Amino acid sequence: MKTEVAGLSGSCLVREENVSDQCHKQSSEETVAGLEPVNFITVATPHLGSRGHKQLPLLCGLPLLEKGALQTAHWIAGRSGKHLFLTDKDNGKPPLLLRMVNDSDDLMFMSGLRSFKRRVAYANANYDHVVGWRTSSIRRQDELPKSNLQIKDQKYPHIVNIEQETTLDINHKVSSLEGKKMADLEEEMIEGLTQVPWERIDVSFHESRQRYVAHNTILVKTYWLNSDGADVIEHMIDNFLL
Template sequence: MGERLAEEVLLVTRRWPEVQKISFVAHSLGGLVARYAIGRLYDDSSKLERVGSTRNCFNEEKTEYSKQCLKQSYEAKIAGLEPMNFITFATPHLGSRGNKQLPLLCGLPFLERRASQTAHLVAGRSGKHLFLMDSDGGKPPLLLRMVDDSDDLKFMSALHAFKRRVAYANANYDQMVGWRTSSIRRQHELPKSNLIVNDEKYPHIVYVEGDNTSGIYNTESSNVGGQTAELEEKMIRGLTKVSWERVDVSFQTSKQRYVAHSTIQVKTYWLNSDGADVVYHMIDNFHL
Protein backbone atom coordinates (compact mmCIF):
# COMPACT_ATOMS: atom_id res chain seq x y z
CA MET A 1 0.00 0.00 0.00
CA GLY A 2 2.88 2.35 0.72
CA GLU A 3 4.26 1.87 -2.78
CA ARG A 4 0.86 2.63 -4.31
CA LEU A 5 0.50 5.78 -2.22
CA ALA A 6 3.96 6.95 -3.30
CA GLU A 7 3.03 6.40 -6.95
CA GLU A 8 -0.22 8.32 -6.49
CA VAL A 9 1.59 11.26 -4.90
CA LEU A 10 4.00 11.40 -7.84
CA LEU A 11 1.09 11.35 -10.28
CA VAL A 12 -0.50 14.31 -8.48
CA THR A 13 2.74 16.32 -8.49
CA ARG A 14 3.14 15.75 -12.22
CA ARG A 15 -0.45 16.78 -12.89
CA TRP A 16 -0.18 19.97 -10.81
CA PRO A 17 3.47 21.11 -11.13
CA GLU A 18 2.66 24.45 -9.47
CA VAL A 19 2.23 22.73 -6.07
CA GLN A 20 5.15 23.57 -3.78
CA LYS A 21 4.36 22.05 -0.37
CA ILE A 22 3.11 18.71 0.90
CA SER A 23 1.50 17.45 4.12
CA PHE A 24 0.13 14.08 5.16
CA VAL A 25 -2.92 13.53 7.37
CA ALA A 26 -3.61 9.85 7.98
CA HIS A 27 -5.86 7.68 10.13
CA SER A 28 -5.16 4.28 11.68
CA LEU A 29 -3.23 1.94 9.36
CA GLY A 30 -3.03 4.82 6.89
CA GLY A 31 -0.43 6.45 9.14
CA LEU A 32 1.90 3.49 8.65
CA VAL A 33 1.23 3.51 4.91
CA ALA A 34 2.11 7.21 4.83
CA ARG A 35 5.32 6.62 6.80
CA TYR A 36 6.38 4.02 4.25
CA ALA A 37 5.46 6.24 1.30
CA ILE A 38 7.47 9.24 2.48
CA GLY A 39 10.49 6.98 2.90
CA ARG A 40 10.16 6.11 -0.77
CA LEU A 41 9.52 9.73 -1.83
CA TYR A 42 12.35 11.31 0.17
CA ASP A 43 14.99 13.26 -1.72
CA ASP A 44 17.87 15.33 -0.33
CA SER A 45 19.43 16.42 -3.62
CA SER A 46 22.04 19.11 -3.33
CA LYS A 47 21.95 22.58 -4.84
CA LEU A 48 24.39 25.46 -5.20
CA GLU A 49 23.77 28.72 -3.39
CA ARG A 50 25.54 32.06 -3.76
CA VAL A 51 27.49 33.35 -0.77
CA GLY A 52 28.34 37.03 -0.41
CA SER A 53 27.35 40.11 -2.38
CA THR A 54 26.94 40.26 -6.13
CA ARG A 55 29.82 42.76 -6.43
CA ASN A 56 32.26 40.47 -4.63
CA CYS A 57 31.17 37.30 -6.34
CA PHE A 58 30.80 38.43 -9.94
CA ASN A 59 33.83 37.81 -12.12
CA GLU A 60 33.81 40.47 -14.83
CA GLU A 61 36.33 38.70 -17.04
CA LYS A 62 34.51 35.37 -17.15
CA THR A 63 31.02 36.78 -16.57
CA GLU A 64 30.24 34.08 -14.05
CA TYR A 65 30.12 33.58 -10.31
CA SER A 66 33.45 32.50 -8.88
CA LYS A 67 33.57 29.09 -7.27
CA GLN A 68 34.56 30.63 -3.94
CA CYS A 69 31.18 32.36 -3.79
CA LEU A 70 29.16 29.21 -4.20
CA LYS A 71 28.36 26.70 -1.49
CA GLN A 72 26.62 23.37 -1.68
CA SER A 73 23.55 22.88 0.48
CA TYR A 74 21.13 20.02 0.94
CA GLU A 75 17.40 20.56 1.00
CA ALA A 76 15.17 17.65 1.94
CA LYS A 77 12.10 17.21 -0.23
CA ILE A 78 9.22 14.77 -0.37
CA ALA A 79 8.27 14.05 -3.98
CA GLY A 80 10.10 17.25 -4.89
CA LEU A 81 7.94 19.33 -2.53
CA GLU A 82 8.59 21.11 0.76
CA PRO A 83 7.38 18.84 3.61
CA MET A 84 5.21 20.65 6.17
CA ASN A 85 2.90 18.56 8.41
CA PHE A 86 2.90 14.83 9.11
CA ILE A 87 -0.19 14.07 11.20
CA THR A 88 -1.63 10.74 12.29
CA PHE A 89 -4.89 9.86 14.04
CA ALA A 90 -5.08 6.64 16.07
CA THR A 91 -2.20 5.04 14.16
CA PRO A 92 -0.55 1.90 15.60
CA HIS A 93 3.00 3.23 15.22
CA LEU A 94 4.39 0.46 17.44
CA GLY A 95 2.22 -2.24 15.92
CA SER A 96 -0.49 -4.26 17.65
CA ARG A 97 1.59 -7.00 19.24
CA GLY A 98 2.22 -5.59 22.71
CA ASN A 99 0.03 -5.86 25.79
CA LYS A 100 -3.21 -3.87 25.30
CA GLN A 101 -2.02 -2.52 21.96
CA LEU A 102 -5.19 -4.08 20.51
CA PRO A 103 -7.68 -3.18 23.29
CA LEU A 104 -10.38 -5.38 21.78
CA LEU A 105 -8.51 -8.36 23.26
CA CYS A 106 -8.90 -6.94 26.80
CA GLY A 107 -5.20 -7.40 27.56
CA LEU A 108 -5.61 -11.17 27.94
CA PRO A 109 -2.22 -12.78 27.14
CA PHE A 110 -3.61 -15.95 25.55
CA LEU A 111 -5.84 -13.92 23.20
CA GLU A 112 -2.98 -11.60 22.28
CA ARG A 113 -0.72 -14.56 21.50
CA ARG A 114 -3.43 -16.14 19.39
CA ALA A 115 -4.04 -12.89 17.53
CA SER A 116 -0.36 -12.66 16.62
CA GLN A 117 -0.51 -16.15 15.15
CA THR A 118 -3.72 -15.68 13.17
CA ALA A 119 -3.75 -11.98 12.20
CA HIS A 120 -2.62 -12.78 8.66
CA LEU A 121 -5.77 -14.86 8.13
CA VAL A 122 -7.90 -11.77 8.73
CA ALA A 123 -5.75 -8.90 7.46
CA GLY A 124 -3.28 -10.61 5.13
CA ARG A 125 0.22 -9.13 4.94
CA SER A 126 -0.90 -6.07 6.89
CA GLY A 127 -1.79 -8.37 9.79
CA LYS A 128 1.70 -9.84 9.77
CA HIS A 129 3.20 -6.35 9.69
CA LEU A 130 1.06 -5.10 12.59
CA PHE A 131 1.99 -8.06 14.79
CA LEU A 132 5.66 -8.00 13.74
CA MET A 133 5.40 -11.51 12.35
CA ASP A 134 6.81 -10.77 8.88
CA SER A 135 10.36 -11.66 7.90
CA ASP A 136 10.76 -11.00 4.20
CA GLY A 137 13.96 -12.71 3.10
CA GLY A 138 15.13 -13.02 6.69
CA LYS A 139 14.86 -9.27 7.27
CA PRO A 140 13.58 -7.78 10.55
CA PRO A 141 9.84 -6.95 10.71
CA LEU A 142 8.89 -4.03 8.47
CA LEU A 143 7.78 -1.78 11.35
CA LEU A 144 11.18 -2.28 12.96
CA ARG A 145 12.94 -1.37 9.71
CA MET A 146 10.78 1.75 9.42
CA VAL A 147 12.45 3.38 12.43
CA ASP A 148 15.72 3.72 10.55
CA ASP A 149 17.06 4.53 7.09
CA SER A 150 18.15 1.93 4.57
CA ASP A 151 19.90 2.31 1.24
CA ASP A 152 16.76 2.99 -0.80
CA LEU A 153 14.17 3.87 1.87
CA LYS A 154 14.90 6.88 4.09
CA PHE A 155 12.11 6.45 6.62
CA MET A 156 13.53 8.55 9.46
CA SER A 157 15.17 11.17 7.26
CA ALA A 158 11.79 11.66 5.61
CA LEU A 159 10.02 12.11 8.96
CA HIS A 160 12.72 14.53 10.10
CA ALA A 161 12.20 16.63 6.97
CA PHE A 162 8.69 17.70 8.03
CA LYS A 163 8.29 20.96 9.90
CA ARG A 164 6.14 19.17 12.48
CA ARG A 165 4.99 15.68 13.34
CA VAL A 166 1.79 15.16 15.34
CA ALA A 167 0.25 12.01 16.82
CA TYR A 168 -3.41 12.22 17.85
CA ALA A 169 -4.33 9.31 20.12
CA ASN A 170 -7.45 8.04 21.84
CA ALA A 171 -6.74 7.74 25.56
CA ASN A 172 -9.65 5.33 26.01
CA TYR A 173 -12.54 3.52 24.30
CA ASP A 174 -10.56 2.85 21.11
CA GLN A 175 -11.00 -0.90 20.61
CA MET A 176 -8.62 -1.12 17.65
CA VAL A 177 -5.52 0.88 18.61
CA GLY A 178 -4.07 1.26 22.10
CA TRP A 179 -3.00 4.54 23.68
CA ARG A 180 0.71 3.66 23.87
CA THR A 181 1.10 2.63 20.25
CA SER A 182 -0.86 5.58 18.84
CA SER A 183 0.97 8.18 20.96
CA ILE A 184 4.45 6.56 20.68
CA ARG A 185 4.99 6.34 24.44
CA ARG A 186 6.04 3.86 27.05
CA GLN A 187 3.44 2.87 29.64
CA HIS A 188 4.91 5.06 32.39
CA GLU A 189 5.01 8.05 30.02
CA LEU A 190 1.25 8.18 29.54
CA PRO A 191 -0.30 11.26 31.20
CA LYS A 192 -1.77 10.64 34.62
CA SER A 193 -5.40 11.47 35.28
CA ASN A 194 -4.52 14.40 37.53
CA LEU A 195 -2.67 16.04 34.63
CA ILE A 196 -5.59 15.87 32.22
CA VAL A 197 -7.32 19.20 31.61
CA ASN A 198 -10.34 20.23 29.56
CA ASP A 199 -10.48 22.90 26.86
CA GLU A 200 -13.83 24.54 26.17
CA LYS A 201 -12.97 25.10 22.52
CA TYR A 202 -11.82 21.50 22.07
CA PRO A 203 -13.78 19.54 24.71
CA HIS A 204 -12.39 16.16 23.68
CA ILE A 205 -8.74 17.23 23.65
CA VAL A 206 -7.67 16.23 27.14
CA TYR A 207 -3.89 16.58 27.01
CA VAL A 208 -1.40 18.21 24.66
CA GLU A 209 2.30 17.44 24.84
CA GLY A 210 4.40 19.96 22.95
CA ASP A 211 7.11 19.34 20.40
CA ASN A 212 9.92 17.49 22.18
CA THR A 213 12.40 14.64 21.85
CA SER A 214 12.56 13.61 25.50
CA GLY A 215 12.01 9.99 24.52
CA ILE A 216 15.55 9.83 23.14
CA TYR A 217 17.06 10.10 26.58
CA ASN A 218 14.59 7.90 28.43
CA THR A 219 16.13 4.46 28.76
CA GLU A 220 13.47 2.83 30.93
CA SER A 221 11.87 0.03 28.93
CA SER A 222 8.20 -0.70 28.47
CA ASN A 223 7.00 -3.25 30.96
CA VAL A 224 5.25 -5.57 28.53
CA GLY A 225 7.54 -8.57 28.72
CA GLY A 226 10.06 -10.52 26.68
CA GLN A 227 10.89 -10.09 23.02
CA THR A 228 7.84 -7.91 22.42
CA ALA A 229 9.17 -5.39 24.95
CA GLU A 230 12.52 -5.29 23.18
CA LEU A 231 10.93 -4.72 19.77
CA GLU A 232 8.62 -2.04 21.14
CA GLU A 233 11.51 -0.27 22.86
CA LYS A 234 13.54 -0.25 19.64
CA MET A 235 10.64 1.31 17.77
CA ILE A 236 10.08 3.97 20.43
CA ARG A 237 13.75 4.90 20.51
CA GLY A 238 13.88 5.05 16.73
CA LEU A 239 10.74 7.13 16.28
CA THR A 240 11.62 9.57 19.05
CA LYS A 241 14.88 10.51 17.36
CA VAL A 242 12.64 13.17 15.84
CA SER A 243 10.33 15.41 17.83
CA TRP A 244 6.60 14.74 18.05
CA GLU A 245 3.63 16.72 19.26
CA ARG A 246 1.22 14.39 21.05
CA VAL A 247 -2.46 15.18 21.37
CA ASP A 248 -4.52 12.89 23.61
CA VAL A 249 -8.25 12.59 22.99
CA SER A 250 -11.04 11.21 25.16
CA PHE A 251 -14.70 10.68 24.28
CA GLN A 252 -15.49 9.35 27.74
CA THR A 253 -18.50 11.65 28.17
CA SER A 254 -19.73 11.18 24.60
CA LYS A 255 -22.45 8.81 23.45
CA GLN A 256 -20.14 8.01 20.55
CA ARG A 257 -17.30 6.80 22.79
CA TYR A 258 -17.69 3.15 21.78
CA VAL A 259 -16.75 4.05 18.20
CA ALA A 260 -13.87 6.31 19.28
CA HIS A 261 -11.55 4.86 16.64
CA SER A 262 -13.74 6.36 13.91
CA THR A 263 -15.02 9.35 15.90
CA ILE A 264 -11.52 10.82 16.26
CA GLN A 265 -11.57 11.55 12.52
CA VAL A 266 -15.38 11.94 12.03
CA LYS A 267 -15.52 9.07 9.57
CA THR A 268 -19.31 9.36 9.23
CA TYR A 269 -20.82 12.60 10.48
CA TRP A 270 -24.13 11.27 11.83
CA LEU A 271 -22.29 8.56 13.77
CA ASN A 272 -19.00 10.29 14.65
CA SER A 273 -19.83 14.02 14.77
CA ASP A 274 -18.50 14.48 18.32
CA GLY A 275 -14.98 14.28 16.93
CA ALA A 276 -15.40 17.54 15.02
CA ASP A 277 -13.49 19.52 17.65
CA VAL A 278 -10.50 17.20 17.20
CA VAL A 279 -10.51 17.86 13.46
CA TYR A 280 -10.80 21.61 14.09
CA HIS A 281 -7.84 21.39 16.48
CA MET A 282 -5.80 19.82 13.70
CA ILE A 283 -6.89 22.52 11.22
CA ASP A 284 -6.24 25.40 13.64
CA ASN A 285 -2.67 24.22 14.24
CA PHE A 286 -1.89 23.27 10.65
CA HIS A 287 1.29 24.84 9.24
CA LEU A 288 0.83 26.34 5.78
Protein backbone atom coordinates in the same frame (compact mmCIF):
# COMPACT_ATOMS: atom_id res chain seq x y z
CA MET B 1 5.03 23.95 -3.04
CA LYS B 2 4.32 22.39 0.34
CA THR B 3 3.09 18.94 1.28
CA GLU B 4 1.18 17.61 4.25
CA VAL B 5 0.68 14.00 5.33
CA ALA B 6 -2.29 12.93 7.42
CA GLY B 7 -3.74 9.50 8.02
CA LEU B 8 -6.05 7.44 10.20
CA SER B 9 -5.00 4.19 11.83
CA GLY B 10 -3.04 1.74 9.66
CA SER B 11 -3.44 3.84 6.52
CA CYS B 12 -0.92 6.31 7.91
CA LEU B 13 1.74 3.59 8.09
CA VAL B 14 1.35 3.17 4.32
CA ARG B 15 1.77 6.92 3.88
CA GLU B 16 4.89 6.84 6.06
CA GLU B 17 6.43 4.17 3.85
CA ASN B 18 5.55 6.18 0.73
CA VAL B 19 7.25 9.26 2.20
CA SER B 20 10.41 7.25 2.87
CA ASP B 21 10.35 5.93 -0.69
CA GLN B 22 10.09 9.42 -2.18
CA CYS B 23 12.87 10.66 0.09
CA HIS B 24 15.08 7.79 -1.12
CA LYS B 25 14.50 8.70 -4.78
CA GLN B 26 15.71 12.27 -4.49
CA SER B 27 19.00 13.87 -3.52
CA SER B 28 17.63 16.87 -1.62
CA GLU B 29 16.85 16.41 2.06
CA GLU B 30 14.67 19.52 2.08
CA THR B 31 11.87 18.13 -0.07
CA VAL B 32 9.74 15.02 -0.45
CA ALA B 33 8.74 14.24 -4.05
CA GLY B 34 9.81 17.80 -4.89
CA LEU B 35 7.55 19.37 -2.25
CA GLU B 36 8.40 21.09 1.03
CA PRO B 37 7.29 18.79 3.90
CA VAL B 38 5.48 20.71 6.63
CA ASN B 39 2.80 18.85 8.65
CA PHE B 40 2.95 15.12 9.37
CA ILE B 41 -0.22 14.19 11.27
CA THR B 42 -1.24 10.74 12.47
CA VAL B 43 -4.59 9.85 14.01
CA ALA B 44 -5.11 6.69 16.09
CA THR B 45 -2.19 5.09 14.25
CA PRO B 46 -0.48 1.90 15.56
CA HIS B 47 3.10 3.19 15.28
CA LEU B 48 4.40 0.36 17.48
CA GLY B 49 2.19 -2.29 15.92
CA SER B 50 -0.57 -4.29 17.61
CA ARG B 51 1.45 -7.12 19.12
CA GLY B 52 2.27 -5.79 22.59
CA HIS B 53 0.16 -6.09 25.72
CA LYS B 54 -3.10 -4.11 25.31
CA GLN B 55 -1.95 -2.66 22.00
CA LEU B 56 -5.14 -4.15 20.52
CA PRO B 57 -7.65 -3.20 23.26
CA LEU B 58 -10.38 -5.37 21.73
CA LEU B 59 -8.57 -8.38 23.23
CA CYS B 60 -8.98 -6.96 26.76
CA GLY B 61 -5.32 -7.55 27.59
CA LEU B 62 -5.90 -11.31 27.95
CA PRO B 63 -2.65 -13.19 27.16
CA LEU B 64 -4.49 -16.13 25.58
CA LEU B 65 -6.37 -13.89 23.15
CA GLU B 66 -3.29 -11.80 22.38
CA LYS B 67 -1.30 -14.94 21.61
CA GLY B 68 -4.12 -16.21 19.41
CA ALA B 69 -4.25 -12.93 17.51
CA LEU B 70 -0.50 -13.13 16.92
CA GLN B 71 -0.92 -16.53 15.28
CA THR B 72 -4.01 -15.73 13.21
CA ALA B 73 -3.66 -12.05 12.26
CA HIS B 74 -2.36 -12.90 8.79
CA TRP B 75 -5.50 -14.94 8.08
CA ILE B 76 -7.75 -12.01 8.95
CA ALA B 77 -5.76 -9.02 7.70
CA GLY B 78 -3.33 -10.63 5.28
CA ARG B 79 0.02 -8.91 4.84
CA SER B 80 -1.09 -5.94 6.96
CA GLY B 81 -1.76 -8.33 9.83
CA LYS B 82 1.80 -9.63 9.58
CA HIS B 83 3.15 -6.08 9.61
CA LEU B 84 1.08 -5.01 12.63
CA PHE B 85 2.03 -8.09 14.65
CA LEU B 86 5.68 -7.98 13.55
CA THR B 87 5.63 -11.47 12.05
CA ASP B 88 6.69 -10.47 8.53
CA LYS B 89 10.15 -11.59 7.47
CA ASP B 90 10.45 -10.51 3.85
CA ASN B 91 13.67 -11.88 2.40
CA GLY B 92 14.95 -12.56 5.91
CA LYS B 93 14.72 -8.88 6.90
CA PRO B 94 13.46 -7.65 10.30
CA PRO B 95 9.75 -6.71 10.54
CA LEU B 96 8.79 -3.67 8.46
CA LEU B 97 7.72 -1.55 11.46
CA LEU B 98 11.10 -2.15 13.06
CA ARG B 99 12.94 -1.21 9.87
CA MET B 100 10.85 1.96 9.58
CA VAL B 101 12.46 3.54 12.65
CA ASN B 102 15.83 3.89 10.91
CA ASP B 103 17.23 4.62 7.47
CA SER B 104 18.46 1.74 5.38
CA ASP B 105 19.61 1.21 1.82
CA ASP B 106 16.06 0.65 0.57
CA LEU B 107 13.99 2.60 3.11
CA MET B 108 14.84 6.19 4.10
CA PHE B 109 12.02 6.48 6.61
CA MET B 110 13.67 8.58 9.31
CA SER B 111 15.09 11.01 6.76
CA GLY B 112 11.60 11.48 5.38
CA LEU B 113 10.05 11.88 8.83
CA ARG B 114 12.79 14.25 9.99
CA SER B 115 12.24 16.48 6.96
CA PHE B 116 8.79 17.58 8.21
CA LYS B 117 8.68 20.76 10.24
CA ARG B 118 5.96 19.38 12.48
CA ARG B 119 5.01 15.85 13.55
CA VAL B 120 1.76 15.30 15.44
CA ALA B 121 0.18 12.18 16.94
CA TYR B 122 -3.50 12.34 17.89
CA ALA B 123 -4.41 9.41 20.14
CA ASN B 124 -7.51 8.14 21.89
CA ALA B 125 -6.80 7.86 25.62
CA ASN B 126 -9.69 5.43 26.07
CA TYR B 127 -12.53 3.59 24.33
CA ASP B 128 -10.53 2.89 21.18
CA HIS B 129 -10.92 -0.87 20.74
CA VAL B 130 -8.67 -1.07 17.69
CA VAL B 131 -5.52 0.91 18.54
CA GLY B 132 -4.09 1.22 22.04
CA TRP B 133 -3.05 4.48 23.66
CA ARG B 134 0.66 3.60 23.89
CA THR B 135 1.08 2.62 20.27
CA SER B 136 -0.89 5.58 18.91
CA SER B 137 0.94 8.16 21.05
CA ILE B 138 4.42 6.56 20.81
CA ARG B 139 4.91 6.31 24.56
CA ARG B 140 6.10 3.82 27.13
CA GLN B 141 3.54 2.66 29.69
CA ASP B 142 4.99 4.85 32.45
CA GLU B 143 4.92 7.89 30.15
CA LEU B 144 1.15 7.87 29.72
CA PRO B 145 -0.53 10.74 31.62
CA LYS B 146 -1.80 9.34 34.91
CA SER B 147 -4.32 12.02 35.74
CA ASN B 148 -5.58 15.51 34.92
CA LEU B 149 -7.14 14.33 31.67
CA GLN B 150 -9.47 17.29 31.59
CA ILE B 151 -10.76 19.64 28.93
CA LYS B 152 -8.01 22.13 28.07
CA ASP B 153 -10.12 24.45 25.94
CA GLN B 154 -13.91 24.62 25.71
CA LYS B 155 -13.52 25.04 21.97
CA TYR B 156 -12.08 21.51 21.83
CA PRO B 157 -14.05 19.60 24.51
CA HIS B 158 -12.58 16.19 23.66
CA ILE B 159 -8.90 17.16 23.76
CA VAL B 160 -7.72 16.37 27.28
CA ASN B 161 -3.94 16.59 27.08
CA ILE B 162 -1.36 18.30 24.88
CA GLU B 163 2.32 17.43 25.08
CA GLN B 164 5.01 19.20 23.07
CA GLU B 165 8.30 17.35 22.77
CA THR B 166 11.29 19.69 22.57
CA THR B 167 14.31 17.38 22.63
CA LEU B 168 15.76 17.38 19.12
CA ASP B 169 18.56 14.89 19.51
CA ILE B 170 17.89 11.54 21.18
CA ASN B 171 20.57 8.91 21.31
CA HIS B 172 19.58 5.89 19.36
CA LYS B 173 21.32 2.57 19.08
CA VAL B 174 20.30 0.03 16.47
CA SER B 175 19.93 -3.42 18.06
CA SER B 176 20.05 -6.82 16.45
CA LEU B 177 16.75 -8.68 16.17
CA GLU B 178 18.44 -11.88 17.29
CA GLY B 179 17.39 -12.93 20.79
CA LYS B 180 15.14 -9.92 21.34
CA LYS B 181 11.88 -10.10 23.28
CA MET B 182 8.86 -8.12 22.10
CA ALA B 183 9.23 -5.61 24.94
CA ASP B 184 12.73 -4.91 23.64
CA LEU B 185 11.47 -4.50 20.08
CA GLU B 186 8.84 -2.07 21.29
CA GLU B 187 11.50 -0.07 23.10
CA GLU B 188 13.62 -0.04 19.95
CA MET B 189 10.71 1.32 17.92
CA ILE B 190 10.01 4.01 20.51
CA GLU B 191 13.66 5.05 20.61
CA GLY B 192 13.79 5.16 16.83
CA LEU B 193 10.61 7.17 16.31
CA THR B 194 11.50 9.64 19.06
CA GLN B 195 14.76 10.62 17.43
CA VAL B 196 12.61 13.52 16.25
CA PRO B 197 10.25 15.61 18.42
CA TRP B 198 6.50 14.96 18.37
CA GLU B 199 3.41 16.83 19.46
CA ARG B 200 1.10 14.41 21.28
CA ILE B 201 -2.58 15.26 21.45
CA ASP B 202 -4.62 12.99 23.74
CA VAL B 203 -8.33 12.72 23.06
CA SER B 204 -11.15 11.32 25.19
CA PHE B 205 -14.81 10.75 24.34
CA HIS B 206 -15.63 9.28 27.75
CA GLU B 207 -18.70 11.49 28.17
CA SER B 208 -19.87 11.07 24.60
CA ARG B 209 -22.54 8.66 23.40
CA GLN B 210 -20.16 7.90 20.55
CA ARG B 211 -17.33 6.76 22.83
CA TYR B 212 -17.64 3.08 21.89
CA VAL B 213 -16.73 3.95 18.30
CA ALA B 214 -13.93 6.31 19.35
CA HIS B 215 -11.56 4.89 16.74
CA ASN B 216 -13.75 6.35 13.99
CA THR B 217 -15.13 9.29 15.97
CA ILE B 218 -11.70 10.89 16.40
CA LEU B 219 -11.64 11.58 12.65
CA VAL B 220 -15.42 11.80 12.05
CA LYS B 221 -15.37 8.89 9.62
CA THR B 222 -19.17 9.00 9.24
CA TYR B 223 -20.74 12.26 10.36
CA TRP B 224 -24.07 10.98 11.69
CA LEU B 225 -22.27 8.33 13.73
CA ASN B 226 -19.02 10.14 14.63
CA SER B 227 -19.94 13.85 14.69
CA ASP B 228 -18.60 14.39 18.24
CA GLY B 229 -15.08 14.29 16.84
CA ALA B 230 -15.60 17.52 14.91
CA ASP B 231 -13.68 19.53 17.52
CA VAL B 232 -10.63 17.30 16.99
CA ILE B 233 -10.72 18.08 13.27
CA GLU B 234 -11.12 21.76 14.09
CA HIS B 235 -8.07 21.56 16.35
CA MET B 236 -6.03 20.04 13.51
CA ILE B 237 -7.07 22.84 11.16
CA ASP B 238 -6.50 25.62 13.69
CA ASN B 239 -2.98 24.37 14.44
CA PHE B 240 -1.97 23.61 10.88
CA LEU B 241 1.48 25.00 10.16
CA LEU B 242 1.45 26.91 6.87
